[in-house]
Amino acid sequence: MSERWARAALQTYRWLGSAFYPFIGTYVAIRASRGKEEHGRRRERYGRNTISRPEGSLVWVHAASVGETGAVAALIARLRGLGIEVVLTTGTVTSANFARERLGEDLLHQYVPLDIKPAVSRFLHYWKPDLAIFAESEIWPMTILELGARRIPQVLINGRMSDRSFKRWKKRLALAESLFENLSHVAAQTELDAERFRTLGARPVTVTGNLKVDVELPPVDNAVLNSLLGAMEGRPRWAAISTHEGEEVISAKVHRALRKFWPGLLTIVVPRHPDRAPALRKMFEEHGLKVCHRSEDTELTSDADVFLGDSIGEMGLYLRLTDIAFVGKSLSGTGGQNPLEPAMLGTAILSGPNVSSFAEIYDRLCEAKGARIVADETLLAKTVHHLLLQPKACAAMARAGARVVDDLSGALDLTWQSLDPYIHPLRVQAALKKNARDDGEDGVNDRQTQEFGHGWT
Structure with missing residues (x-):
């Protein structure tokens, strides 16, 4: 497949998604009737927000299901510990429930938008992430292209490429390269995974191990x-x-x-x-x-x-x-x-x-x-x-x-190192925001102290 045909294929994918967008409601409604969607949150699949975006820097983390959510939980905790806001998207009801149990009710969670331009664009326009992090093997063409068009860094962590997926992508190498060139970094689980991502056009690629090894096991009753x-x-x-x-x-x-x-x-x-x-x-x-x-x-x-x-x-x-x-x-x-x-x-x-x-x-x-x-x-x-x-x-x-x-063990620290070039500026912004907030509170306290003192003079 030539580069020209690859571009044409992606353009066709974009057009088809936009054409079928008005009819997707039936598909989502059927899933909801089968318990695979939350009725009250179906609009999130169209990129419509149901919670408010906090001010400041924000990282979008996507984990498809329960296993991936568990793998990124410690990473999300580190980001939030630095004062960086995180919105987590997942694809299943079970993973949403698991995320709330593991990371708390105050977690910003949305269901991942359908990989259709209107939905993805609406999601990105509202949330305006400074960095997008995807776990394992979630490759969504429209999402990748829309992030690339907005020059938002996107990193694939805990990257895995199965035999079946690799064979399928390799048959469409130009298409794979057109997508994977948008990734800012791939942190792969193994050397084999890393080599496969490189073959498909991803750069740079590092080996960080499997985040699931470093998962903190949830407590048991x-x-x-x-x-x-x-x-x-x-x-x-x-x-x-x-x-x-x-x-x-x-x-x-x-x-x-x-x-x-x-x-x-x-x-x-x-x-x-x-x-x-x-x-x-x-x-x-x-x-x-x-x-x-x-x-x-x-x-x-x-x-x-x-x-x-x-x-x-x-x-x-x-x-x-x-x-x-x-x-x-x-x-x-x-x-x-x-x-x-x-x-x-x-x-x-x-x-x-x-x-x-x-x-x-x-x-x-x-x-x-x-x-x-x-x-x-x-x-x-x-x-x-x-x-x-x-x-x-x-x-x-x-x-x-x-x-x-x-x-x-050790994948969490290695993954954190691979993310550091993208996280460091956000860490600085979060620190400046905190200092400004603290200075503002100190100013109020000083003014209150002066007024309190004047009352005694």
Whole structure:
């Protein structure tokens, strides 16, 4: 694809977005009816503000979903600690709720505008960000072009480029270069990611590691944790987390195979999308398994076969209930899910072979013997059985995974260094604003002191 055709393709994308803009309301309304949008905040998808913009410098941070929101939480806290205002956008209701829980109700949050020129332009015109920061792999052509046209620095942090995305972009190299040349900086997770971004025209690109390694794990309600541990006491158990369609059926079959050897076995299943819980309960019951819901049942009964973790933001709770965790989207799905949180919380990690999105992390974990790759449900069942039979081997895997996490830490500081050239001017402006405000207050206090003194003369 030539440069001329790339420009034409982007222009066509712009025109099509503008042409369909009047009809997007139906699409957003359908999403809202399915619980994927907040009814009262649908206008934010069109770039219309629902909260006031504070005065002074402002950074726009975008994180698509819960995982990315957790990854940028510490970064946002640092920015706000310097007096720099931040508006966070996310793409899902669950990530919005998670952001409020993690960063507080005073967080400036909006749903990300649709990647259509009228919506993006309206959002940028109102918020006037001094810097835009995007997490991981969110590449929105119109947003990138509109930021570029306004000469607003835009930085991609925790940058990741999957095999599939790289192949797709490489086939349209001129188009990729037309977009990626607008990025001021790419802070990539790995050397492989960095090389892929460079191939697609991004400059400069640095390797800063994975921000999810440096995530401060959210606190757990100890009363709930102790109650569940008490209900599970003495029961052998394992977990299948971040599961995708098909992997819950595999979990049911593994449970039925293992309970012959492990009476009282409990399988903890945490689906990637909790809204699938009703359908999953029905499926488990069809397999002859009794299910307890985290969100519905008041207690975990002793005869439950499956504990269905269908709540949001409680992965830390579920992982603290087990020593063995199978990480999903790796047997019936593709790309895998991030294994770092299980490693951080001391579980032996199992995964299917489809982990291309986290290949380097899994390579490190497997090399250190902190994780094992299982080819199918039969091998998954055999490995869970082995780890239940050999608790010392299970504990050794957990320790090895924790060491890998320690070795990978430091991404937050490296990312902060890569952002410093763009943050430093905003830090200075924030300091000047604070000094001016303090001087104003001191002036008022001096005047009040003088008036108070005059009253005694």
